[in-house]
Amino acid sequence: MTPPALLLGALESLLNRLLARDPHALAQLQALGGGVVLRLTELDWELGVYPVAHGVVLGPAERGARAQVELQTKAVFALLRDPRAGRAVPGMHVAGDAEYLQRFVEVFQGLEADLAGLLEPWLGEQAAPAAAGLRRVQGFLRRGLSGLEASGAEFLAEESRDLVPAAELEDWMREVEELDLDVERFEARLRRVERRAGHGGEPVA
Amino acid sequence: MAQDKTTHFGYEDVRWEDKARRVEQVFDSVAGRYDLMNDLMSMGVHRVWKRFAIGLAAVRPEDAVLDLAAGTGDLALAMAGRLGPRGRMTLADYNGNMLALGRDRMLNAGHSDATFVQGDAEALPFADDSFDLVTMAFGLRNVRDKDAALASIYRVLRPGGRLLVLEFSKPRNPLLARAYDAYSFSVLPRLGQAVADDADSYRYLAESIRRHPDQDTLQGMFELAGFERTQVYNLTGGIVAVHRGYKL
Numbered sequence: 001m002t003p004p005a006l007l008l009g010a011l012e013s014l015l016n017r018l019l020a021r022d023p024h025a026l027a028q029l030q031a032l033g034g035g036v037v038l039r040l041t042e043l044d045w046e047l048g049v050y051p052v053a054h055g056v057v058l059g060p061a062e063r064g065a066r067a068q069v070e071l072q073t074k075a076v077f078a079l080l081r082d083p084r085a086g087r088a089v090p091g092m093h094v095a096g097d098a099e100y101l102q103r104f105v106e107v108f109q110g111l112e113a114d115l116a117g118l119l120e121p122w123l124g125e126q127a128a129p130a131a132a133g134l135r136r137v138q139g140f141l142r143r144g145l146s147g148l149e150a151s152g153a154e155f156l157a158e159e160s161r162d163l164v165p166a167a168e169l170e171d172w173m174r175e176v177e178e179l180d181l182d183v184e185r186f187e188a189r190l191r192r193v194e195r196r197a198g199h200g201g202e203p204v205a
Numbered sequence: 206m207a208q209d210k211t212t213h214f215g216y217e218d219v220r221w222e223d224k225a226r227r228v229e230q231v232f233d234s235v236a237g238r239y240d241l242m243n244d245l246m247s248m249g250v251h252r253v254w255k256r257f258a259i260g261l262a263a264v265r266p267e268d269a270v271l272d273l274a275a276g277t278g279d280l281a282l283a284m285a286g287r288l289g290p291r292g293r294m295t296l297a298d299y300n301g302n303m304l305a306l307g308r309d310r311m312l313n314a315g316h317s318d319a320t321f322v323q324g325d326a327e328a329l330p331f332a333d334d335s336f337d338l339v340t341m342a343f344g345l346r347n348v349r350d351k352d353a354a355l356a357s358i359y360r361v362l363r364p365g366g367r368l369l370v371l372e373f374s375k376p377r378n379p380l381l382a383r384a385y386d387a388y389s390f391s392v393l394p395r396l397g398q399a400v401a402d403d404a405d406s407y408r409y410l411a412e413s414i415r416r417h418p419d420q421d422t423l424q425g426m427f428e429l430a431g432f433e434r435t436q437v438y439n440l441t442g443g444i445v446a447v448h449r450g451y452k453l
Contacts, residue, residue, distance in 0.1 A: 005436065005437060005438040005439060006438060006439070006440070008438075009257060009260070009261055009438045009447070010257075010260070012260075012261065012263075013257075013260030013261060013263070016260075016263035017260075017263075020263070020265065050434075052365070052451070053265075053337075053365045054263040054264075054265050054268075054337075054367075055263050057434060057436075057451075059434060059436050062434070
């Protein structure tokens with residue numbers, strides 16, 4: 001299912017306005033050609049992002065896309081928080097031409113969001129101070145979100161003990177692995193004992 | 206025979222060669238109060254629809270742009286502001302009075318380098334592959350042969366060029382459709398009578414909207430004309446839709 005057309009149109013307009021302010025990025029996109037299909041698995045949304053002469057077109061997935069990216073909602077939020085997180089984000093699955101995708105994503109990562117330029121048609125001379133204000137709010141929200149995440153994790157792990165701290169979890173995992181290995185060794189030894197007992201062989205050391 | 210060919214003018218069937226004249230009469234009559242009526246009828250929302258369409262058009266500074274049914278130049282004014290020195294803006298309209306209003310507004314806004322052409326969308330007087338972008342806001346509805354107009358637009362677009370048509374369409378929600386019908390046939394003619402002293406033209410507006418192809422049909426017509434990567438964007442519940450297609 002394609003996302004609502006109005007949402008796609010608004011997003012496409014915004015991307016194209018950003019690209020119009022960065023001719024180098026636009027030229028890079030055009031040189032890349034092809035396209036990328038994004039699938040948001042939980043929402044069952046699928047959309048294609050295709051470079052065209054004036055920027056990008058967002059629309060239904062078509063043939064000609066060179067890479068596919070499946071994203072769970074948690075991966076979308078992780079990427080919104082840190083657009084440079086790359087493929088290490090949990091809940092993201094990539095298929096197709098990975099090198100192409102890397103270059104495609106780099107074009108958008110390199111885009112400078114010229115907020116003042118975007119607001120200028122509506123706010124005129126007030127665009128620059130308004131953009132600065134928005135950036136402050138953005139920074140505040142980002143710091144707030146990171147702080148909330150860290151505090152929440154600390155509370156759940158240290159205070160309420162609902163979650164296990166990462167270090168304890170790693171220790172536990174290591175111990176489980178050791179136990180698993182020990183069991184395997186023990187089973188192998190038992191098999192050896194059974195084999196030798198069955199053949200009346202020499203005693204086990 | 207050609208003289209027996211008919212088309213619709215609102216709910217009325219008229220002779221093929223009469224429709225253009227009748228539409229011209231409508232716009233001659235409303236030209237002076239056109240912008241005011243647009244604001245009153247749509248309660249100002251037409252500006253949002255046009256802004257959305259312009260956003261989708263993604264005008265580049267070097268684009269050659271043709272605004273068809275340019276009327277009083279709402280779209281052309283906004284797009285001309287995004288063109289650079291190498292860009293080119295052409296306004297075309299079938300109706301000379303409407304085009305004169307558009308020309309005055311463009312000149313007053315300092316866009317003296319724009320070109321103004323009175324012409325028929327069905328047979329555009331431009332060379333093949335002349336434009337990067339063609340827009341048409343609230344105009345296709347009044348064209349007699351929409352397929353011919355789309356074919357003509359396709360011809361004048363350069364490969365890679367795009368067409369955007371902003372036009373009234375069919376509301377998707379039945380409740381909204383009923384409310385919209387009541388508004389169109391009861392309020393609009395009265396508003397037209399009160400403000401523009403012309404109820405008939407606004408009755409024609411409501412009727413012509415009902416006779417206009419719905420979203421899916423128009424998208425099919427785009428594809429039939431050769432446009433690819435076609436998309437439809439419903440606005441205000443489908444009362445208005447933007448259709449976009451590319452000549453690839």
